[in-house]
Amino acid sequence: MTKVSPRTLSGFMELLPEQQMKMERMMEILRQSYSVYGFTPLDTPIIESAEVLLAKGGGETEKQIYRFMKGDSDLALRFDLTVPLAKYVAGHYSELSFPFRRYQIGKVYRGERAQRGRFREFYQADIDIIGDGRLDIINEAEIPAIIYSTFTKLGMHKFRIKVNNRKLLNGFYAMNGMSERAGDIMRTVDKLDKVGAEKVRQLLIDEVKMLPCKAENVLDFMAICGTNDEVISALERYRGMDETFDLGLDELRTVTRYLADFGVPEDNFAVDLTIARGLDYYTGTVYETEMTEHPEIGSVCSGGRYDNLAGYYTDRQLPGVGISIGLTRLFYVLNEQGLLSGEQVTSPCDALVIPMTEDMSYAISAATALRSSGVRTQLYCEKKKFKAKMSYADKLKVPFVVLAGEDEIKEGVLSVKNMLTGEQVKLSPADAARHIASAVALKNSGAVIKE
C-alpha cells in the first residue's frame, strides 16, 4: 500500500504534548482572567457566509482570506474575532443586554506568506465591551487593569501598557492644519522607535512634504513623556485650540486617574503619544503592550475604542472598546525565547500506577481511588518488564509512580515513588492521593511564564 506522508501544513501550529500542556495552561489563565472581569464566553462559527464576513470590505485582509464554494454557498473562514462579534451583536441585538461584555478565544485564518513565526491558523484571545448608543469612558479606563491582571497571572512582570488617545492625535493634527495628511504622518511617526527622531524629521519633510516648522511641532509633541502627571501637564499647554483635542485630553485624564484604584502600578503603564494603531475605526483610547526586555517582539496585546462596531450590518450605533492577544504568536515567541517555565507538570498524569501482580484488581482499585480524589492517574496496562515501565514514566516526566505488588496488597497500602527525588513511601490509598495532590499542586503553583 502506498503511504501518504503524514505532514502538517506550514503555518499551522501543532504542538507536542509537553508544549501543548503549557499552551492549555495559558488558555486556562486567559479564560479565568477574562471571566473575573465579568466577560462572558462566546463561541461563533469558524465558517461564515463570505458576504457576511466581507461586508466591511477587506483591504489587505481580503487577499489573505480562505474563501471557497460549497455547493452554491460562497463561504469564508473568519480572519479575526471582531467581524464575527459585530455579526453576533447585530444579529442578536434584541436578545442581549448592553453593555455587552464578551470574551472569545478561538482560531482565525489568514493565508499569509509562510515564514518562521508567522501562522495561517492562530488563536486570538479577545475581549470587547459593546455599548448600545453610548459607552462610558470608564470602560476605557478599565482595560489596562485587565491587561495588567492577565499578564501578571501568566507570570509576566516586565511589560508596559502603552496608551494613547486618537482624539488627542486627530485634534493635534487639526490644530496644525495637518488633518489630511494625518495618516501619512502617523505611519512615519510610527518609525520613531526604529529610525530615530532625526530620520523621521527628514521623512516628514521629504516624503510627507511638511514644512520644517510643522515637522518640528510633530516631533515636539511626540517627544512628550514622563509620569502620567507630567505628560498631562505638558498636554494641557495645547488646551483650547481644538475641541477634539480637549475631549481627548479629558478622556486621557480619566483613564490615568483611576489606574491605582484599578490596581495598575504606574511602572507597568505609560502614556505614549507615538502609538496610533493603524486601523481607521479606533476613535478614542488605544492600547499596546510591550515586553520591556523584548521590544523586538512588538505589541503582545493591543486594541482600542471604536465608535461603530457593526455599521455594515445595522443602523444602530454600537460603540465599544476591546483588546486582543495574538495567543499563538505569543506562545511561539515565549517558547523561542525560553520564557516558558519548565517547573510545572506537563505529563499526561500525576501518578502512573504500575501493577506488579497477574490479577489487576488491587491496582485498578488503587487507580480508581486516586482518580476519585482528583489525582490525574494512568494505569499502566501493558505486559512489559519493570524497567520498561519505569523508563516510560521517566520519558513522560511523570512526577509519581505508584507500585501495587504483593507486599502492598497484603498490607493494604501503595508504594509511592517521587520520580524527581527518588524518595519512596508506603501509604494508604487515601494518604497516597493527598501526598501526590499536594506535591503536584506545589509544582503547579508557579507561573507559566518565567522571566
Place this chain on the structure above:
Amino acid sequence: MTKVSPRTLSGFMELLPEQQMKMERMMEILRQSYSVYGFTPLDTPIIESAEVLLAKGGGETEKQIYRFMKGDSDLALRFDLTVPLAKYVAGHYSELSFPFRRYQIGKVYRGERAQRGRFREFYQADIDIIGDGRLDIINEAEIPAIIYSTFTKLGMHKFRIKVNNRKLLNGFYAMNGMSERAGDIMRTVDKLDKVGAEKVRQLLIDEVKMLPCKAENVLDFMAICGTNDEVISALERYRGMDETFDLGLDELRTVTRYLADFGVPEDNFAVDLTIARGLDYYTGTVYETEMTEHPEIGSVCSGGRYDNLAGYYTDRQLPGVGISIGLTRLFYVLNEQGLLSGEQVTSPCDALVIPMTEDMSYAISAATALRSSGVRTQLYCEKKKFKAKMSYADKLKVPFVVLAGEDEIKEGVLSVKNMLTGEQVKLSPADAARHIASAVALKNSGAVIKE
C-alpha cells in the same frame, strides 16, 4: 449604506450567552474528566492537506467534506478527530511514548444536508489510547470507567454503557458459515430495536437470503441478555467452535471482570450482542452509550478497539481504543429535552458593582478587591438611572449587586444585595467577597445536567 444581513449559516451552532455558559461548563467537565484518567490534551489544525485528510479514502464522508483550493494547495477541513490523530501519531512517532493517551475536544466539519438538530460544524470530544505494535485488553476494560465517570460528573445517571466485541461477532458468523454476509447481517440486526425480531427474521431470509434455520441461529444469539455472568455463561456454550470467537469471549470476560474495581456499577453497563458499530476498522470491544429514558437520541458516546490506526501513513502497527462524544449534538438534545440545569450561575459576573457617587474611586477599588478574591465582577460604568442599572442586573440574572454610595464610603463597607432573595447586607470588601463566593459556589455545585 446598504446593510448586509448578519446571519449565521444553517447547521452552525451559535449560542446566546446563557446557553454558552452551560456549554462551557460541559466542556470543562470533559476536560477535567479526561485529564483525571491520564489523557493529555491535543490540538491539531482544522485545515489539512486534502491528500493527507483523505488518505484513507472517504466513502460516505468524502462527499460531505469541505474541500477547496488556496493558491496551489488542495485543502480540506477535518471531518473527525481520528484521522488527524492518525496523522499526528504517525508523524510524531519517534517523539511520543506509547501507550499514547490523548484527548481532543474540537470542531469538525461535515456538509450534511441541513436539518433540525443536524450540524455542519460540531464539537467532538474524543479520547484514544494508542499502542506501539500491541495494546493490552485492560485498556478496553478501562473505557467504560471513563464513560461512567464523565457522564455522572455531568449529572447524568440514567444511562447504560452497551458493550460488545467484534471478535465474538465475527467468530459467530464464521462458525455459521456466514462471514461473507456478515456486513448485511449486522446492518439488518441493527434494526432489532426498531422493527422487532419477527421483522428482522423476515429480512434475513428475504433480503440477506439466509436459510430460516440460520436466521434463527442469529436471532437466538442476539437475544442473549441478562447480567454479565448470565451473558457470559450463555456465550460459553459456543466455545470451541471458532478461535476468533473464543478470543472475543476471553476479551469480554476481562472487560466485565474488572468493572467493579474500575468503579462502574453493573446497572450502568450491559453486554449487548446487537451493537456492532458499522465502521470496518473496529476489531475488538465496541461501545455505545444510551440514555435509558431517551433511547430515541441514539448513542451519546461510542467507540471501540481498532488494530491499525494509521495504515495509510505508516507501516507501523498502531492498535488503539477510543471513544467519541458528539458534544454539539448532545448539548442540542439535552437543551431540547429540558435536561440542562437552570440552577447554576450563567451571568457574565457573580457581582455587579454599582457606583452611586460621581467619583468612582471607591467603587473601582471595591471591584478590584472582589476580583482579587476571584469573584467574577463587573463594574457598572454607564451613567443611567438606578432603576435601569438594577434592571440590567435582573436581565443578566446577576446573583449579587454591590452598591457603593456615600454611606458605604463613609463606613468603609459595601452593600451586598442577593438578587434572588432580596436580602441586603453591609459588609467589608473582604467579607463581601467571601459572602458572594460561597453563595455562588453553592449555586454552582450542582450538576450541568438535571435528569
